Amino acid sequence: MAADLIIKLENIKKDYVSEDVKTCVLKGINLEIKRGDFIAIRGRSGSGKSTLMNLIGLLDVPTYGKYYLNGKDVSKKSENEKAFIRNKEIGFVFQQFNLLNRASALDNVILPALYAAVSPHDRRKKALDMLKKLGLEDDIKKRPSQLSGGQQQRVAIARALMNDPSIILADEPTGNLDTKSGEDVMAILKKLNSEGKTIILITHEKDIAAFAKKTMLLAEGLIETNHEK
Amino acid sequence: MRNDDLVKLSFRSLFANKLRSFLTTLGIVIGVFAIIMLVSIGTGLQSYITKQVSSLGSNLIFVIPGTNEGRGPGGIVVNKLVENDAKNLQLRLRNLAEVAPLVLQSSTIKYKSKTDKQAQVAGTTANYPKVIKEIKLDRGRFFTEGQEKAGAKLAVIGSTVVERLFPNEDPIGKVISIGSNRYTVIATAQERGAIFGIDQDNFVGIPIGAAKKQFGVSNVTGIYMSANSPELVPIVKKQTEEVLLKRLTEDEFTVQTAESSLATVSSITNILTIALGGIAAISLLVGGIGVANIMLVSVTERTREIGLRKALGAKRKDILKQFLLEAVILSVTGGIIGIIFGMGASFIVAIFLFSTVTYWSVFLAFGFSVMIGIIFGMAPAIRASKLSPIEALRYE
Numbered sequence: 001m002a003a004d005l006i007i008k009l010e011n012i013k014k015d016y017v018s019e020d021v022k023t024c025v026l027k028g029i030n031l032e033i034k035r036g037d038f039i040a041i042r043g044r045s046g047s048g049k050s051t052l053m054n055l056i057g058l059l060d061v062p063t064y065g066k067y068y069l070n071g072k073d074v075s076k077k078s079e080n081e082k083a084f085i086r087n088k089e090i091g092f093v094f095q096q097f098n099l100l101n102r103a104s105a106l107d108n109v110i111l112p113a114l115y116a117a118v119s120p121h122d123r124r125k126k127a128l129d130m131l132k133k134l135g136l137e138d139d140i141k142k143r144p145s146q147l148s149g150g151q152q153q154r155v156a157i158a159r160a161l162m163n164d165p166s167i168i169l170a171d172e173p174t175g176n177l178d179t180k181s182g183e184d185v186m187a188i189l190k191k192l193n194s195e196g197k198t199i200i201l202i203t204h205e206k207d208i209a210a211f212a213k214k215t216m217l218l219a220e221g222l223i224e225t226n227h228e229k
Numbered sequence: 230m231r232n233d234d235l236v237k238l239s240f241r242s243l244f245a246n247k248l249r250s251f252l253t254t255l256g257i258v259i260g261v262f263a264i265i266m267l268v269s270i271g272t273g274l275q276s277y278i279t280k281q282v283s284s285l286g287s288n289l290i291f292v293i294p295g296t297n298e299g300r301g302p303g304g305i306v307v308n309k310l311v312e313n314d315a316k317n318l319q320l321r322l323r324n325l326a327e328v329a330p331l332v333l334q335s336s337t338i339k340y341k342s343k344t345d346k347q348a349q350v351a352g353t354t355a356n357y358p359k360v361i362k363e364i365k366l367d368r369g370r371f372f373t374e375g376q377e378k379a380g381a382k383l384a385v386i387g388s389t390v391v392e393r394l395f396p397n398e399d400p401i402g403k404v405i406s407i408g409s410n411r412y413t414v415i416a417t418a419q420e421r422g423a424i425f426g427i428d429q430d431n432f433v434g435i436p437i438g439a440a441k442k443q444f445g446v447s448n449v450t451g452i453y454m455s456a457n458s459p460e461l462v463p464i465v466k467k468q469t470e471e472v473l474l475k476r477l478t479e480d481e482f483t484v485q486t487a488e489s490s491l492a493t494v495s496s497i498t499n500i501l502t503i504a505l506g507g508i509a510a511i512s513l514l515v516g517g518i519g520v521a522n523i524m525l526v527s528v529t530e531r532t533r534e535i536g537l538r539k540a541l542g543a544k545r546k547d548i549l550k551q552f553l554l555e556a557v558i559l560s561v562t563g564g565i566i567g568i569i570f571g572m573g574a575s576f577i578v579a580i581f582l583f584s585t586v587t588y589w590s591v592f593l594a595f596g597f598s599v600m601i602g603i604i605f606g607m608a609p610a611i612r613a614s615k616l617s618p619i620e621a622l623r624y625e
Contacts, residue, residue, distance in 0.1 A: 059618045087542020098537045115542040
């Protein structure tokens with residue numbers, strides 16, 4: 001396997017069984033993502049794009065197939081090992097922002113560092129840097145409810161960057177934002193990509209997917225096109 | 230995750246729901262408070278009784294008619310103890326113990342126009358002060374063996390009798406009457422106070438011969454003995470039984486030592502203390518269920534938060550520890566407050582009644598509250614730690 005491949009999926013399948021009815025959501029995904037790539041996965045709802053996202057984000061396990069992250073097979077890792085990899089290697093950006101309402105912007109950004117046991121001084125410094133980088137230096141003490149949607153998503157991006165992950169997984173990051181804020185968020189992701197982060201974007205919007213270097217279409221649990229832009 | 234972060238995190242979550250945390254803690258406070266309070270009262274009662282019994286003297290041995298267990302047919306004791314038994318015992322136990330027979334009856338005492346109803350009239354021998362060493366004379370001397378043999382009508386009176394009959398007079402040398410007989414007061418005893426609420430000072434001591442005639446009895450109410458040292462008590466008890474068995478059957482008398490009566494009392498108060506503590510422990514258990522309940526609610530409410538934390542890299546044990554710690558903080562805080570209130574209340578009760586804070590009950594209550602936190606926090610914490618991050622994040 002080429003050294004610059006950060007993610008490689010080999011014939012990944014995912015079935016869900018509920019009430020004795022088996023549903024095949026992913027029917028054999030083969031995917032290679034290079035380090036520093038910016039890839040958009042497009043698809044309608046029900047196409048399996050969220051399931052794929054969860055598998056790539058190590059939140060879910062495939063029913064079949066192999067997943068190599070940084071050249072290592074991670075499909076058989078234990079819960080704890082996966083938590084460790086998520087913490088160090090993957091930054092999540094969710095559609096719902098998923099910020100803790102009781103905590104300040106700063107504390108929200110610090111959260112991943114708590115689970116990496118970073119010292120209070122270092123993590124505070126790092127979080128302040130991240131918030132500043134995203135133009136939130138005046139909002140560090142504010143709670144999510146005191147921030148606009150765009151600001152909340154930027155706090156979430158700062159949080160995703162906290163432990164210096166190599167991959168950013170963004171699941172419909174603009175889904176809850178107005179066009180202007182959405183474009184801002186995409187510009188930030190683009191900038192992060194130019195700084196070397198590998199970005200995987202999930203969206204159903206064509207113009208949002210257009211920010212990525214590559215787009216692939218997911219339909220009926222299979223990747224239909226895989227083309228360079 | 231760093232331990233200091235874990236502690237801060239748990240405190241922060243608890244402070245976010247102040248009222249709820251307070252009420253949950255209150256359940257534990259009440260449980261721990263009740264345990265310490267009730268055990269203290271039980272123990273206090275026990276030490277009060279022990280003190281009272283041992284104030285009678287630990288060398289003391291009593292011979293009483295009948296048995297402790299059953300009191301013969303129809304519950305009537307046929308008293309077969311006589312003064313001669315005491316004499317035999319004194320002969321046999323010459324160097325081991327002092328013996329005094331006792332004829333007890335309550336009676337009305339008169340002096341001029343004053344009366345003392347229900348005074349204990351105790352007919353005994355000159356040896357009595359050697360047996361009951363706690364009786365100290367204020368003034369005068371106890372009657373002698375010579376006076377007793379001569380049939381002299383003399384009386385030694387307790388401080389209550391002095392108060393009632395001689396409020397403004399010197400009793401020594403005065404003549405009091407019991408029924409139709411007249412006795413000369415030759416001594417007064419120092420105040421002894423009440424034991425189990427019974428006034429120990431409302432008594433009149435007279436020679437046993439006079440008492441038998443006075444009340445028309447031939448046998449004695451009991452025989453009091455005092456071993457010369459506490460170590461001799463078992464030997465004296467054994468020999469007393471041997472002496473008495475020559476004349477009486479086993480169920481016609483009982484030899485009681487202070488120790489054996491203490492053991493009986495202790496076993497009763499021990500059961501009482503355990504029963505009280507047990508009842509209190511139930512309320513602590515209920516408090517623990519409160520902790521479990523609120524932790525389960527908290528886990529459900531914070532499902533999304535748990536999912537997010539997991540997605541961001543929280544390991545199962547990080548989540549487990551956080552929720553377990555919250556439960557333990559709730560119950561330990563309750564435990565500490567309960568201990569403070571429980572000890573405080575016990576000390577206040579001790580002023581009016583009896584209550585002794587036993588440190589084992591404090592440690593037990595504290596240990597119990599920690600345990601409750603762990604046990605009742607465990608199920609909700611495990612549930613939280615097992616949540617799948619995807620489902621938790623999807624939870625509305």
